[in-house]
Structure formats: C-alpha cells, structure tokens
Amino acid sequence: MIATLLWLGLVVFGGRAIGDQPTPLGVTSGELLWTIVIAANWILDISGLAWLASPRIPRWGGPRLQRRLASAIRYQLMIGISVLALIPIFWMVSTSLKTLPETYEVEPYLLLPREPQWGNYPFLFTFERFNVLQLFKNTSLMTVFNLVANVGIAAFVGYGFARLRFPGRNLLFLLVLSSLMVPFIVRIIPLFVLFSGNTYILQDQLGQVFSWTIFFESRSWAQNTYLPLVVPEFFGAAGSSALYIFIMRQYFLTIPHELIEAGRVDGASEFAIWRRIVLPQATPAMVAVAILSLQGSWGAFIEPLIFLRKVDLHTLSIWLSSFRSVQGESVIQWQYGMAGGVLVTLPVFILFLLFQRYFIAGISLSGIKG
C-alpha cells in the first residue's frame, strides 16, 4: 500500500515517466519494475486484509483492527527496507553475469543480463597478474591460523580473567578493554618496522640487547610474510582480540562456580579444570568467537595491504580492491569485479546461514564491528 502510493507519487510528480526500455522478459524495464512493485503490494495487501478479516485469530488485548493495521504497516516497512538492503547484492550478482558491453549499456538499461554469462566465474581464475587460486589459498591459510589463535587465546586468557582471583585483576581487565581505543595504525607502524627486515635500527637503538634481530635481518624472512598478520593474534594483541577475550570472559562468568570447586576438591590442576571442565561447556562462545574471527580475517584489508607487498602473497581483499582502478585496460571490468565479489562473499554468507545464532550472540555480547 504505502510503497505503491509512494512509487505512484514519485512517478506522477517526478516528470519523466518510467522507461520504455526493453528487458529480456519481453516487457519494458519500467513495466517490469512496476509489475514487481505493484504485484508485491497487492499480494501483501490482500493477504493483510484477509488476515484482518479472518475470525480465527484470537483477540488481543487492545482494539483488534488497530493492532492488525499496525502489523500490516510493519510488514510493509520491513519489506520496503529489505529491498533497500538487498538491491546492491542483487546488483552485484546480476552484473557478475553480464558481458562487458552490457555493463556499459544505458539505453536500454539492463537490470538483468540478456544471457547469463556463467563463464565470467571460471575466467577469474585465468588472470595473468593475479593467481586467484593462490589468493584463495593465502587468505584461507591466514584465516585458519587466526581462527585457531583467536579462539585458543581468548578461551585461555578469558578464563583467567573470569574465574581466577588474583591481585590487580580488574585493573588489568580494564587495560584489556582500553586497548580497543588504540588506533590500529598505531600498532601497525611499529609492527611494520619490526618485521620489515630493517631491524638493525632497533639494534642500534637498544645496543646488543636485541642482537637476536640479526637473525631477522640476515634472513630477511620476516619481510613480506604473513607473520605480522598472524603472530599478534597468538598473543591476544590484534585489533579485535580484546573483544574476543571479553566475549569468552562474559561467558565463563555464567559457568557455575560449584563445578570449578568440585574440580579443585578432586585435586585437578587449574589447567586440567580449564581443559576438562570449563572448555567443553563453553562451545557456544567459542563458536561465536571463531565465526567473528573468521569473518574478520577473511575480509581484512589494511594489514594485508601494508604487510604483503608481493602480488603472489596478496589476499582476496587486495585483489578485489584493484578492480576499482583500471587494470591496464581502458575500462573497468565491472563484471569481473562483481564476480570476484560474489566468490569472496559466498563462503561467509554460507557460514552466516549455518551459524546465524552464534553470529548474533557474539555481536550482541560484545558490540563489535561496524
């Protein structure tokens, strides 16, 4: 209802009528849009009215009609906003199946490709400058390492903060949270220096204390490796580690103290208590951390951009960002950029569909991302 009225108003007062451009479905693009919008609204309105009129639905507290009208409006709004949320995703998929000339056609404007070009996807793997398979391997490896590191360290450290009493605990935990305020660039610049292979500078400054850095320098193996992307994670010192620790701590706080006491009475060491009693109970929180970590490293951009300066070490994000600029061609190949986007997004989408509950639990526990 609302959407139809809105659309009608915009068309009537907006001047130019909806286009007469043909679409692959045989009708013009304007008609197609019209039909979709209006049909959706009709279906909704009719079902809404039917629902309003149906006698089987139990009475609620207040005036019945008003309530039902309210929920009809709510549905309308929810659908309208879903369209806004999903249109760019639709556009990505649609463009990824077009040919190059089709992406540049304005008259007629093609909402859908004339003939889906499934070949765009295999073509991605034949680029010369980027070995996309290698990029997938790089990104997956980094993601897996970071996942293991984040889950392990957050579960370990989080337990210390949640369930073991020691002097200065609250102060230290405050420090964990305050490290979220440190801008990532502040962490990255020294990390870059440390791993750049030019560590003799540090040596100059610190005398022979850090003579082990000669090893770094002589081999220069620290330059252009994944080390700066992975090592901090193993010490709970990466950008979002503090949040993972926070999530695990909050979860451990809900585990009854009696269980831990029982373990102690039985003479188990604290490590054994953690490993045998606490960890098996914390699976939901660990899954939440795992998924957030996975999503974070899969899409990480700035760290790979700074630390990985060789093409065959790049990650998928860097590869995708290069589509924005012209790749030695005269025009941007949007269809390949979008196909790459689909490929990179698909794994996380599937993961989301499988583990939606944990995703949302993790986010509402910590309020991260964004």
Next chain:
Amino acid sequence: MRAPRWTIGRREAVWGFVFISPWVLGFVVFSLGPTVAIIAWGFTEYDILQAPKFAGLENYVEIFTDDEKFLKSLANTAIYVGLLVPCQVVIGFLLAVLVNTKLPLASIFRAFYFLPTIMPLVVASIVWAWVLQPELGLLKFLLEDTMGIPTPRFMVDEYWSKPGIVILTVWSSIGVQMILFLAALQAVPPHLYEAAEIDGAGPLRKMLHVTIPLVSPTIFLVIIIGIINSFQVFTTAFVLTQGGPLDSTLFYVLYLWRKAFVSFEFGYASALATILFFIIMCLTALSFWVSRRLVHYEQPES
C-alpha cells in the same frame, strides 16, 4: 607437586597470572611497546632505512602551522563522523524497533538486514562504487531515469563524496547496531510498559519515558564504538574514492597511511598517529563524562 605452604588463594593467583600471561606479553610487545615507540618517533625524523634522528618538536610544528592536508583531513574526518554516527544510532534504533516483534517472518527480515554486514567491507565498497557510479550506476537509473529525481554525482562531486561513503557505511554496518539495540529492547522488563499503560501513557510516551531511558546504555555504546571506528575510516575511502575528488574524502588515517607507507616519512606519520590517539582518547573520555549525566543505568535488583 606444589609446595604445601602455598595457600589456596596464592595458588589460584599464580594460576591466574599463568592464564593471562600470553595476553600480558602480547600487550607489552604489540600494544604498549608500539604506543611508546610511536610517541617517541613523533619527535624524530625517520625514513625506516636509517636510524631515527631526534628532531624535537619539528614534526608537530610543521603539522600545526604548515600542513593544509592535516587540517583538511581532520575536518573531513570530523564531518564524516558527525554525519555517520547519528545515522547509525537513529537508523539502528528505528530498525530494531521495527523488527522487535513476534510476527511471523520477522526473523527472516532481521537476517536480510544483517546480510550486508556479513559481506567483507572491500566487497561492499566495490559494489557501492558500481551502484553509485555517476553515469552507469543503478542508483542513477532508479532515481533519475525512471522517476526523474536528480541524483547527486556521489563519487565525483566534492560535496557528495562524503555522504556517498556514509550511505555505504550505514548500509554495511547497520546490522550490528540493529542487533545491539534489539538485545537492549528485549531486555526492557514488560512490567514497566504495563505500569506506564496503567498510568495512561500512549505509545509515544512509552517510547520517550520507558524505552529510551532503558536503552540509553546501548545508545552510549553505539556512539562510542561508532566514534572510535569511524575516526579510523580507511578501507571504504581507499577503495571508493582514494581520497578524491579534491581531497574531499582524504580522511585522517588515509592521509597518515600515505605519509607512512607511500612517502615513508615515519617520524611525521608517528606524530600524526600520536595526535589521532590523543583525539580518540579525548573523545572517549568526553563521551564517558557526558554519559554519566545522561545515561540511565538500571540498578541491579537485590
């Protein structure tokens, strides 16, 4: 075997330190150390190939007196944060109110609104670069070609580039704010609404006097996270506009990145980073100070 003279409490404390020790090490090496290094390098001239040379306040003097781009990028970032954070709070809250219902299918809509958040930010940026493309983009087609609404040229117009990035960021982050507000809304005890109804409050009054005060800690959380994150905006601007048109999306971290990793002026970049750190700390402290007066924290029962 542990020495028997250890009391239980002492033993627990030692284990506590054992458990947090990886973090302590990481904190010292990868957070505290870098912060100290950055502050120190801010007073030097440093091109990474040679050892840093002490330069006193030279970097800071140059930044504050002779660097137009510093002011420009700071102003850009401030405008961006000022546009984005209120949008995130208001839209996130309204969305949460909208989907906070037991109606059938509501959970599907929640998942829809959350999908853009799942998408890696680089992908979202590329997609929006295409949607907002001034001649061929979908937005121009939907607004201008079918309905005759003039569409701003988001990526090429100096005045519309920042709103363009704000739209993209709202689209790709709103799921998080929605979830946070939703959790807060569902935690509001129903008896408060019942009490308000008995007092004759309508929906608007219930919203103003019950919901918003009880949700205010979340509003505060969203604002703080929003400020800290959006002050460090990088990826979207890097992919979408690369700082362009006319430096209108040259955000602070983008400028800093160029100084550090394009022209390798590490001393100068460190000074810039110190200033950024200082700004973020001040803004966070300010938010906490303001929140003490405005945020309502529910007293825990019993």
